[in-house]
Amino acid sequence: MFSFPAKWASLAALQGLLSVAAGAFGAHALSHLLDANALSWWHTASQYLMYHALAGLLAAALASYLPAAKKIIILFVVGNTIFSGSLYIMALTGVLWLGAITPIGGTCYLLGWFFLTKSLWQWQTNKQEPETK
Numbered sequence: 001m002f003s004f005p006a007k008w009a010s011l012a013a014l015q016g017l018l019s020v021a022a023g024a025f026g027a028h029a030l031s032h033l034l035d036a037n038a039l040s041w042w043h044t045a046s047q048y049l050m051y052h053a054l055a056g057l058l059a060a061a062l063a064s065y066l067p068a069a070k071k072i073i074i075l076f077v078v079g080n081t082i083f084s085g086s087l088y089i090m091a092l093t094g095v096l097w098l099g100a101i102t103p104i105g106g107t108c109y110l111l112g113w114f115f116l117t118k119s120l121w122q123w124q125t126n127k128q129e130p131e132t133k
Contacts (some may be wrong), residue, residue, distance in 0.1 A: 012056030019050035045087035079108030
């Protein structure tokens with residue numbers, strides 16, 4: 001049975017895979033179909049999807065050391081879904097009101113980075129320094 005971090009790490013890894021696939025799709029298949037604005041949204045979505053997939057994997061790898069690992073991973077996965085998902089849909093459909101929900105994903109990213117910073121700081125300050133002779 002998967003542990004909590006492994007389940008969410010799997011989702012983060014899947015989002016990394018989707019980022020590469022979407023980036024390639026945008027660069028090759030959509031570059032002739034979408035206007036410059038839509039391609040820019042697609043590119044931004046792919047970049048942020050990868051950045052935060054990697055950040056989620058980092059939090060999962062350090063889960064036993066980070067007090068807020070569960071929260072951090074969830075925030076990055078949900079942030080990716082909302083932020084990148086809304087930009088992808090907006091680029092494909094031209095439904096611009098989706099831009100109003102994109103910042104919700106961005107807020108999830110910011111909170112994830114805040115809790116990652118806080119957890120790493122707590123881990124470092126609580127860590128015993130090795131004794132020197």
